[in-house]
Amino acid sequence: LARVAALVPEDAYGARVLQAWRAASTTGGGLVGPYAAYPTEGDATAAVGRLVGQQTAAAPAFDALLLPDTGPRLRNILGLLGYHQLDTRTVRLLGTMLWQDDASLASEPALQGAWMAVPPPDGVSAFARRFEDEFGRKPAPLAGLAYDATALAAVLIRGERRLDEQALTAPSGFAGRLGIFR
Numbered sequence: 001l002a003r004v005a006a007l008v009p010e011d012a013y014g015a016r017v018l019q020a021w022r023a024a025s026t027t028g029g030g031l032v033g034p035y036a037a038y039p040t041e042g043d044a045t046a047a048v049g050r051l052v053g054q055q056t057a058a059a060p061a062f063d064a065l066l067l068p069d070t071g072p073r074l075r076n077i078l079g080l081l082g083y084h085q086l087d088t089r090t091v092r093l094l095g096t097m098l099w100q101d102d103a104s105l106a107s108e109p110a111l112q113g114a115w116m117a118v119p120p121p122d123g124v125s126a127f128a129r130r131f132e133d134e135f136g137r138k139p140a141p142l143a144g145l146a147y148d149a150t151a152l153a154a155v156l157i158r159g160e161r162r163l164d165e166q167a168l169t170a171p172s173g174f175a176g177r178l179g180i181f182r
Contacts, residue, residue: 004094005033005062007051007077009040009069017068017096033062040073045080052084064092070102078110088113119144119178127177148176
């Protein structure tokens, strides 16, 4: 996917997603596509129309669309994308882990074939089993992330490396219990 567009909520989370999207697009060899932000309360029609209006069959503005939202707002966005005739057979929809918060999204027709960034299920299951065996309860949702962050710090310190930006932003990332993370 060469050109990834973003459609984000106008809030702190949307701003963070835009920042990460820009950084990933430029360092990953892709091209920063267009983006639009929509109000968290109210109508998203104008933002969706502006973004999708840039997409033509002759000269597509983007190959994929990042949708970092969930629940009723995401369903509203999906309906607006359909209304504006965005062809999801040629534009890949991309989501964040927020999509996991709403199990019913798995049956949403507009999201069939979409990609969601999540840790590999095998790693999550193995971590949960080990955690439960050790502590007698299921892990909190962020337990795997906390474990991996702590393990990374221990590995860097043990190797007499510094916990600085260069060490923490290694392009190859790190192998954690939940998979590769950067």
